[in-house]
Amino acid sequence: MTGVATPLDAPGRSTPARIQPAAFTGTGTLLRFNLRRDRVRGSVWLLALTLGTLATAAEYKTLYSTPEDRAAAVSSMDSPAALAMTGPRHYLSDYTEGAMLGHQMLGFMAVLVGLMSVLTVTRHTRDEEETGRAELVRSTVVGHHAHLAAALAVAVVANLGLALLLALGLTATGIDGTGPGGALLYGLAHAAIGLVFAGAAAITAQITAHTRGASGLALATIGVAYVLRASGDVGNDALSWFSPIGWIQRTYVFVDDRWWPLALCLLLAAATASYGFVLSTRRDVGAGLRPARLGRRTASDALTRPLGFALRLHRATLLGFAAGLCLMGVMYGSILGEAADMVKSIEQLQEALKDIGGATVAESFASMVMVVVAVVAAVYVVMAALRPRAEENAGRAEPLLATGLSRSGWLGSHIAVALTGGTVLLLLAGLGFGVSGAASAGDGSLVLELTLAAAAYAPALWVTVGVAVLLFGWFPKAGAVAWIVPVYAFLVGYLGPILRLPDGLTNLSPFGHVPRLPAAPMAWTPLLALTAVAAGLIALGLAGFRRRDLDTK
Amino acid sequence: MKKAITISGLHKSFGPTHALTGLDLDVEAGEVHGFLGPNGAGKSTTIRVLLGLLRADSGGVQLLGRDPWKDAVELHRRLAYVPGDVELWPGLTGGEAIDLLAKLRGGLDRRRRDDLVERFDLDPLKKGRAYSKGNRQKVAIVAALASDAELLLLDEPTAGLDPLMEVVFQDVILQAKEAGKTVLLSSHILAQVEKLCDRVSIVRRGRTVQSGTLGEMRHLTRTTVEAETERPVTGLDALPGVHALRATDLRVHFAVDGAHLDAAIRRLGEFGIRSLTSHPPTLEELMLRHYGDELASSATSEGAAR
Numbered sequence: 001m002t003g004v005a006t007p008l009d010a011p012g013r014s015t016p017a018r019i020q021p022a023a024f025t026g027t028g029t030l031l032r033f034n035l036r037r038d039r040v041r042g043s044v045w046l047l048a049l050t051l052g053t054l055a056t057a058a059e060y061k062t063l064y065s066t067p068e069d070r071a072a073a074v075s076s077m078d079s080p081a082a083l084a085m086t087g088p089r090h091y092l093s094d095y096t097e098g099a100m101l102g103h104q105m106l107g108f109m110a111v112l113v114g115l116m117s118v119l120t121v122t123r124h125t126r127d128e129e130e131t132g133r134a135e136l137v138r139s140t141v142v143g144h145h146a147h148l149a150a151a152l153a154v155a156v157v158a159n160l161g162l163a164l165l166l167a168l169g170l171t172a173t174g175i176d177g178t179g180p181g182g183a184l185l186y187g188l189a190h191a192a193i194g195l196v197f198a199g200a201a202a203i204t205a206q207i208t209a210h211t212r213g214a215s216g217l218a219l220a221t222i223g224v225a226y227v228l229r230a231s232g233d234v235g236n237d238a239l240s241w242f243s244p245i246g247w248i249q250r251t252y253v254f255v256d257d258r259w260w261p262l263a264l265c266l267l268l269a270a271a272t273a274s275y276g277f278v279l280s281t282r283r284d285v286g287a288g289l290r291p292a293r294l295g296r297r298t299a300s301d302a303l304t305r306p307l308g309f310a311l312r313l314h315r316a317t318l319l320g321f322a323a324g325l326c327l328m329g330v331m332y333g334s335i336l337g338e339a340a341d342m343v344k345s346i347e348q349l350q351e352a353l354k355d356i357g358g359a360t361v362a363e364s365f366a367s368m369v370m371v372v373v374a375v376v377a378a379v380y381v382v383m384a385a386l387r388p389r390a391e392e393n394a395g396r397a398e399p400l401l402a403t404g405l406s407r408s409g410w411l412g413s414h415i416a417v418a419l420t421g422g423t424v425l426l427l428l429a430g431l432g433f434g435v436s437g438a439a440s441a442g443d444g445s446l447v448l449e450l451t452l453a454a455a456a457y458a459p460a461l462w463v464t465v466g467v468a469v470l471l472f473g474w475f476p477k478a479g480a481v482a483w484i485v486p487v488y489a490f491l492v493g494y495l496g497p498i499l500r501l502p503d504g505l506t507n508l509s510p511f512g513h514v515p516r517l518p519a520a521p522m523a524w525t526p527l528l529a530l531t532a533v534a535a536g537l538i539a540l541g542l543a544g545f546r547r548r549d550l551d552t553k
Numbered sequence: 554m555k556k557a558i559t560i561s562g563l564h565k566s567f568g569p570t571h572a573l574t575g576l577d578l579d580v581e582a583g584e585v586h587g588f589l590g591p592n593g594a595g596k597s598t599t600i601r602v603l604l605g606l607l608r609a610d611s612g613g614v615q616l617l618g619r620d621p622w623k624d625a626v627e628l629h630r631r632l633a634y635v636p637g638d639v640e641l642w643p644g645l646t647g648g649e650a651i652d653l654l655a656k657l658r659g660g661l662d663r664r665r666r667d668d669l670v671e672r673f674d675l676d677p678l679k680k681g682r683a684y685s686k687g688n689r690q691k692v693a694i695v696a697a698l699a700s701d702a703e704l705l706l707l708d709e710p711t712a713g714l715d716p717l718m719e720v721v722f723q724d725v726i727l728q729a730k731e732a733g734k735t736v737l738l739s740s741h742i743l744a745q746v747e748k749l750c751d752r753v754s755i756v757r758r759g760r761t762v763q764s765g766t767l768g769e770m771r772h773l774t775r776t777t778v779e780a781e782t783e784r785p786v787t788g789l790d791a792l793p794g795v796h797a798l799r800a801t802d803l804r805v806h807f808a809v810d811g812a813h814l815d816a817a818i819r820r821l822g823e824f825g826i827r828s829l830t831s832h833p834p835t836l837e838e839l840m841l842r843h844y845g846d847e848l849a850s851s852a853t854s855e856g857a858a859r
Contacts, residue, residue, distance in 0.1 A: 209643075209682065210643065292679075292680060292682070292683050293680075294646070294678040294679060294680075295645070295646035295648075295649065295678055295679070295680055296646055296648060296649055296678070297646070297648045297677050297678055298648050298649070298652050298677075299648065299649040299650075299651075299652030299653050299656070303645075303649060303652070303653060304652055304653050304656035304657065306657070309653060312644070312645070313642065313644075316644075394640050395636070395638060395640040396640045396641070396642060398601075398606060398636055399634065399636055399639070399640075399654055399693065399696075400653075400654070400657065401604075401606060401625075401629075402604045402606070402629055402632075402634035402636075402706075403629050403654060403657035403658040403659075404626055404629050404630040404657055404658050404659045405626070405629075405657045406625070406626040407625075547608075548608075549606070549607045549608055550601070550606040550607065552597070552601060552606065552607075553638055553640075
């Protein structure tokens with residue numbers, strides 16, 4: 001549907017090579033404008049990612065200074081659970097501090113760099129269109145492709161900036177096994193994967209008319225890429241080659257220093273970005289690829305009840321997360337059998353097992369997967385619990401609260417969806433993991449065991465909801481602070497074991513108090529305590545919201 | 554008569570901004586009350602205090618005899634609200650949004666809803682995203698009028714409507730008035746207020762500057778007179794209350810205070826009136842007299858020395 005496209009725009013459909021330079025008019029101005037808008041946000045991203053890397057590198061230096069320490073690191077890393085969380089096993093062959101960085105940090109950083117790139121591209125393309133600002137800008141002397149081109153250019157600047165900072169920083173710290181060439185490769189690997197996901201966002205921003213949907217779809221590609229490489233690194237190596245995150249990990253930076261996998265990334269990024277440009281010529285400004293459909297004439301009975309209405313607003317996000325988490329569970333479950341087999345072939349693991357306290361390798365792998373599942377569910381829960389704030393900011397809460405719907409009723413319905421939605425996500429992921437794990441390991445009892453293990457994280461999710469509600473009630477402008485909970489849980493859950501963080505830090509996160517089923521035994525006390533804390537936070541948040549002014553436009 | 558709304562000495566600040574600085578408002582039950590003022594005068598803030606969405610810093614506020622902050626939900630069952638800037642849910646159709654708002658308010662008269670949808674020429678099948686500003690406004694108006702509320706709070710409800718729809722709107726509001734409903738209509742469209750309202754309150758910079766029936770207010774202001782006479786008019790400028798006199802040969806043009814109209818016309822009669830046009834002060838003139846000091850050079854404010 002080209003709609004208002006003039007003959008000038010139309011050729012883009014079949015021959016993108018003939019896109020005229022005029023279509024890019026204004027890109028430079030927009031780029032400068034975007035960079036200015038992003039100057040704080042972008043600097044925070046780059047500094048956080050760089051400092052995080054340098055801090056981790058410095059930590060390796062103190063933790064693994066002797067060959068014995070490094071040998072111990074190899075043996076603790078050589079388990080399915082550890083490989084699924086980190087990267088391919090080849091790094092272990094020469095496990096210097098540099099190799100540790102490449103092995104343990106690349107996959108993790110790829111997710112964060114991908115997140116940064118996706119949010120950058122959608123913010124400067126789809127969000128501009130959705131808010132109507134793009135229309136105003138496009139009415140000036142600005143070409144058809146200028147918005148997307150400028151958004152991608154911001155992503156290029158950010159990613160290259162990050163590559164440079166990392167290369168310089170790592171060269172300066174000069175930790176064992178990192179040379180200037182390796183450091184540059186390490187930095188550029190980040191840039192390469194960032195551009196791949198920027199390219200993915202260039203496509204998803206054309207597909208749907210909503211920023212939330214465009215970001216969500218692009219983030220899902222990051223999730224799929226991560227799970228593919230996790231499965232490949234534990235089991236069949238071929239799977240990792242379907243994942244761009246697998247590609248950059250196969251640079252074997254600081255071990256073999258292979259450069260050519262970066263070329264694969266750049267090719268993919270160029271191809272996806274070009275396809276984004278082509279797709280953009282097939283739609284109207286502000287619209288998605290699918291033409292808008294007509295809907296119902298009257299509201300269903302369920303919709304006119306507060307809970308039914310809230311559910312309707314959350315439906316799309318909830319379904320997306322449900323599908324994603326279920327798929328994630330199934331994929332991790334499918335390698336559970338191989339994880340169990342590995343224990344028989346690797347002598348050292350028998351040793352490592354004693355440390356975990358009687359848990360089998362499959363069980364410790366499973367409890368590691370649970371942490372990841374819980375963090376993803378926590379991301380949903382924060383999005384859901386901050387939805388009332390988004391509604392309030394958009395001016396859509398005002399007409400509702402001017403009806404017979406009370407403030408508690410309105411907020412409560414959103415909280416109810418967040419609480420039950422998060423719990424259902426855990427159950428679905430656990431069930432998917434359990435069913436496919438039971439099939440791959442040939443043990444039917446895993447279905448129930450793993451589903452319950454996932455469900456044990458529900459009280460921690462409820463506390464996360466509580467934090468968001470508390471902020472919404474008392475400090476509505478600081479609602480986004482609630483993101484600290486899943487981010488912190490991820491950092492501690494992921495880096496905690498690697499950096500051997502003290503328990504005090506882990507216990508700051510509600511997720512740190514959940515018993516790590518099935519590797520650890522069940523403990524009811526922390527779960528009940530978390531539930532009580534969640535109830536308290538929610539009650540407090542509701543009280544605050546009843547007391548404050550509604551923010552109006 | 555019973556009061557639907559009583560506000561006295563209402564104050565509301567947002568940080569350093571003083572939105573309301575001692576606002577008073579009285580609305581009788583069953584009347585259509587115009588709430589006039591320029592942008593930023595505090596009209597929307599007042600309405601949101603009446604809805605219990607904002608909490609008053611100080612001052613007395615009574616809505617249908619109760620406290621709008623404490624009894625918000627129960628009061629909301631008896632009133633309907635149309636915001637000035639209507640935002641709809643992108644994924645819901647207009648029809649769904651109407652039903653949602655009306656049912657949450659406590660009830661929906663389906664026949665009236667369908668009738669209103671038709672009269673306002675609204676397509677209820679489109680998704681919220683696809684509506685223009687005017688159509689979003691219609692959704693809110695239909696939702697407000699489709700439920701059986703005794704009080705209507707309308708905050709510049711027709712800002713995006715075309716003139717045809719404006720007429721439909723006036724019609725519908727007059728019907729609501731006949732049905733005994735109370736309406737608070739905030740607006741800066743003066744013609745609309747003149748047509749619909751029994752009484753008017755003018756606010757400015759967070760306080761009420763004048764309140765009363767249009768008749769009372771006109772009495773306070775001037776009638777414009779234009780006449781052609783047989784002989785040149787003299788001595789008119791010596792009369793009290795006559796302003797902005799312009800005379801060319803046999804034509805005169807002047808404004809006269811309501812209290813002195815009679816004397817001025819008598820005087821005019823002495824010179825043999827051939828034709829006479831006079832028009833009452835418009836609300837534009839009323840408003841300009843209140844805000845005139847902000848307009849550096851305005852013909853109407855020339856003689857506003859009073």
